[in-house]
Amino acid sequence: DAKTTQPTSMDCAEGRAANLPCNHSTISGNEYVYWYRQIHSQGPQYIIHGLKNNETNEMASLIITEDRKSSTLILPHATLRDTAVYYCIVRPYSGGYNKLIFGAGTRLAVHP
């Protein structure tokens, strides 16, 4: 079973920031938070990951609370092409062999 809880769906206006929350209250000290997304009819795509510090890359920012029990993925300027299912996953950094356990994710709809 997935160790994360996410809203089923969210809407966002094009050009605005999309903030996708994730609850992982049972996360262990050696577990990272990973975000992937799946655009319709495509394979999952890696977005970002982090341990306890906030992270940013060309795709998104990841904000992890100090207690690490929740996080938020931020797409700063959402476009129509960001419409996808977003998955928040926790997994240990060592071991696990990318045994990604996908939950139901959040279906993000970006509208004009």
Next chain:
Amino acid sequence: DTAVSQTPKYLVTQMGNDKSIKCEQNLGHDTMYWYKQDSKKFLKIMFSYNNKELIINETVPNRFSPKSPDKAHLNLHINSLELGDSAVYFCASSQARNTEAFFGQGTRLTVV
């Protein structure tokens, strides 16, 4: 160039047949995976190979047999296909077991 490529993209076959799905990655990664996405859209890992060695086998029926002729290829052979095998199968790869995974575009298998 496609990083992780799967063939075929679509596969329709009758119950009881044997079929194979091929996967190739040109990223130089040493770890490859097979995931299954069922009709409810949940993604589940099936197998993982590291340097041609089976690492993960997630209680998949014996009818499913992965074959890794070399690090760049991980093929999936399915014997005696059943209706319940209908799903989208995704191949993925990563450099080492703990780095982000890159997924192929999927193979939609329909058993009739």
